[in-house]
Amino acid sequence: MIYSALLLAVLVLGAPYWLVRMATSGRYRAGLLGRLGLVPEGLKEAAAGRELIWVHAVSVGEVLAAVQLIRELKVTLPGWVIAVSTTTETGQRLAKERLAGFSLCCAAVSASAAAEDAGADGERTLASSN
Numbered sequence: 001m002i003y004s005a006l007l008l009a010v011l012v013l014g015a016p017y018w019l020v021r022m023a024t025s026g027r028y029r030a031g032l033l034g035r036l037g038l039v040p041e042g043l044k045e046a047a048a049g050r051e052l053i054w055v056h057a058v059s060v061g062e063v064l065a066a067v068q069l070i071r072e073l074k075v076t077l078p079g080w081v082i083a084v085s086t087t088t089e090t091g092q093r094l095a096k097e098r099l100a101g102f103s104l105c106c107a108a109v110s111a112s113a114a115a116e117d118a119g120a121d122g123e124r125t126l127a128s129s130n
Helices: 002-025 041-047 060-076 089-098 111-118
Strands: 052-057 081-086 103-106
Touching: 052 060, 060 081, 060 089, 081 089
Parallel strands: 052 081, 081 103
Antiparallel strands: none
């Protein structure tokens, strides 16, 4: 609860700065909806009625570290949907290169809320940073 309140305060106070940065550089526009917690419709449709594993790899290094795990999960759990989210543009680019065929999206501000929105019930969470 405290985390959510602090997050909201930071978002409200930081919004003017980030809006100016987005308007002037364009760098932060890509994946903005995902960062705000909106799950792509394609992922929602793919996950509907199926088990879902969401792997969040913040940056390039984490994408590189997670690639083999994600591929092994796909082989071990063939009926499951495996979603991969990243925070950085370079991490997203690398994930698209190395993990073609997986559901990819930008990271949500609150990954647990986005996972619930995608259809995950949270009862079998193996690890979470939230």
